[in-house]
Amino acid sequence: MSRIVYLNGKLYTMDASRPQAQAMAVERESGRILAIGDNVEVRQAAGSRAELIDLRGKTVLPGFIDAHIHLLATAYRSHDIDAAACNSADEVAQLVRERAARTPLGEWVVGNHWDRNRWPSRAFPTREVLDAAAPEHPVALWSKDGHLLWVNSLALARAGITAETSDPPGGAILRDGSGQPTGILQEGAAMELVARLISPLSPVLARQLLQETLAALLRSGITAIHDIEDRATYDLLASLRAEGRLPLRVRMILQRHPLPELRAGLLKADEEDDLLRIGGIKIFADGTLGSQTAAMLESYEGSLSNYGILATPEEEMRVLVREASELNLLIAIHAIGDRAARVALDAIELAERHLTERGQRPGKRLRYRLEHVQLIHATDLERMHRLGVIASVQPYHAVADRDIAERYWGERHRRAYAYRTMYERGIALALGSDAPVELFDPLRIIYAAVQRTDPESGRPSWLPEQALSLGAALYGYTLGAAYAGAEEADKGSLSVGKFGDAVVLPEDPFQISPERLVSNGIQATIVGGLLVYGEV
Template sequence: MLALLNAVIHTLDPARPRASALLVRGDRIAAVGDDRQVLSAASGPVERLDLKRRAVVPGLIDAHIHLLSYGLSLRVVDLDNLPSLHRCVEKVRERVKQTAQGAWVTGRGWNYTVWEEGRPPHRSDLDPVSPGHPVLLTSKNGHQAWCNTSALRLAGVDRNTPDPRGGRIERDARGEPTGVLSEEAIGLVSIHVPPPGDLRSAFLDAQRIASAQGLTGFHDCDAHGYDGIAMRGLLEDLHHSGDLALRAYLMVPDHRIDEAIASGWRTGDGSDHVRVGPVKAFADGALGPRTADLLDPYEGEPDNRGIVVADDEQLLDLTTKAHRNGLRVAVHAIGDRAVRRCLDAFEKSQQHVPGDFRPRVEHVQIVHPDDLPRFKRLGAVASMQPIHATSDMHMADRFWGSRSRRSYAWRSLLDAGAALAFGSDCPVEPLGPLAGLHAAVTRQRPDGVPRGGWTPEQRITLTEALRAYTYGSAYAAGQEADLGTLAPGKFADLVVLSQDPFALPPEEIPRAEVAMTMVGGRIVYESGTQEIRKPDPFFLSS
């Protein structure tokens, strides 16, 4: 047994919101209270850990992340936060020099909306620095790719290639491909990129960073290549070897639903560490490339309301098929029309297959006021990423105009009774949940911009934000009986912080650094070391 003593514990348990001590027996919490109460509840030898008034919160669960993709992204050309097209091209030039002739050069993270040049990229920008290499660079939001001419030629993409359903080949005035591919068109080229090497080490690289940021669990949303079906075996092997330090909830891509059903997969199947999640689908695109599906056109683009990736019939058919076969659904929907279409599909599906399926809308970046109460009525979860608000605020104002006042509407959704689950969307945005909590509470970037917060009426309290990152994520996965709060009988998943975020001014929340992360009574991270401790027989046998 392990007793955590002399702490400031925020349990998020309504029955006992605050405590100073906690007792761990095996992988679960045995007692919560003050030091005396916890020690008196112990039987047999007890290891005591004095936390010296550090804060303790429930384990943080990222409800929307692409963790293996993040690990792999650490190995490709990093174009994130570069201020110009020129800087991106120079980074590609450097990687080409280190790459064998004819081999692919891949990268991610470009965002032309912040470039000094003020224009989208073109294949001709890459061609001079990569004459002997095909190049594929995904955008920051993952909804566009930038290719050179070699990559397009290898994939057979030219002026005569039709746009695939749910995608678009960007073209110039003469009809020639510019090298930018949107949504489903990315697959025309990405299918030709050789698979990466050691997935195990890539995942472990990402896991080390995640544990150091206080994550104890994650809902993996990859839908292309490294999806839940592909990852389940890898993570189960890591669990059996004692190297898995996170609880995984793995989504199944919609194009593999028949395979999952034939294999007998059901949402919730698996172990306490690796579980089957919902079926993941896409209703629309994203804000940056202006492919999110909107009720009204984009500002200054009267003919553009975005891209419909899955139409109404497809969403209804998918939801109904999933629910009939014991699978839940999670649908990417950023635009307000996409959100509405998801809710319509959920409502119609419930008429055919009633039940507590907790369907998820991923992102919900803009929602019409009429649709706010529908989340509670339909039992739908709003799975959102608060860091998107402060990252995207200038784009939202530019492309959505006055509608941006109702975007990233956490306050409105909570007031309407919606269940809220928070995540990061890493590697689209940084992984750190403390940065997400800061964004949710302040609606500001770390530098304090904008003063007073962007659309401050949508701010929420720290308790509400933390609950969305813990209990909300657990609820979205149907695991609220075991995770999300610190209470007797629940798994001992928790985070020790260097400072109490509730005692800090909101703008200083990121100062509360992670000192220790525990998963199932096992310390998987301590400040100063990133070594993951193998299962301790003391904990397993006590």
């Protein structure tokens, strides 16, 4: 039986030409949809020898596409120290002390997810706290948002960081009153001074953690991701792909460093592979709100001299965007603060003008994306629409960041995380998780987009006027995300010729209360027509 037919369902296709259907048929070999419609017409199209699967009235949606995730970092979170539950620097230090006790002397103790914004003092922690916990181990702990690295004195010594060390461009070494490093490194350029010294996990362990995370994504109904990481992650995924062990579709958005290789043809973007492709590059315009490194047009509340950090200088940003656009690459620019958004849009506008002047028509794979877009000036929202720039947003950030947005941005918070405004102005939205910074459960993220709160928090909606409709949120997690990856011809809707990737829900999300959206759960996940998780 070379064809699979799913019958007796309630299919929301995300295809405007046929928004709902009862059945679909998928070619087993290609994994693509052969027919979609009512039971009779689909069975006729599939033929008498097709395998029949009865959906028993359950709801089917296109498979969820996470438009912004860091896959390997998410996998590593379960292996390293996880300080998410810690309410003080001392609590983090206790976890370090316990890990150091079972780690050979001199080896690195690594962790993540500490968040000073939830601590009573909210002060930056210092190296002395870690020195007391692990004096004979170098320690490196990434903050929740991944834009701060907290290290001890031994780590600083191994990296050669002293009072005389200059701040690298696009980063900062925090110092005390005497000029000595405090143990906090801000942004990638500074963090890399230490991070480059830490040996990666063994390939065997890395593969194991990665496969466990891929299985968890399938259990969440995710059939495709845009993985924003580096060449090492791509190589690891390529090895799984070669062995037939990559269970979902991955669109790699590489950190900007491989741009010369892409230009020289040493790396191939968009090679025809149904499961793993390089789509483009990511450029950091700034840092984050929680670390107070997001680049701002006006200073942070209570910190008149702090305007954040431009992680990529303006002229360098313009060169990178222009060169990537010439190659018709997808260009994803991390921009959280309103100054970062402006700098990114300036570069995009110049790149578009450059293409016009050289008579080059934009290729079908060229996409401009602003990642996060947590605060943006009204004039730049209009520019986003005019330039066709996609807003790649993560609605759970609005739930998690509400308090610090009010604390650090003051009255500006009222125009933050403005998803509804973007939608109403015709800006294309793609939804994702930003895991491991936040959770990757699409149903909880969609709930956050629709309700502007989390069901477990018990808190009222935050800026409810910026809530998306359920239809808009589901679109952003399916066809909107596919468009953001320049893949709308292959995925994002249940349409003839596209991949048969779908998620099965026990109940119709449009017919239940929002409170039941999260508990509805995932009944089954389908990739290329095949059940890869659950049952129907």
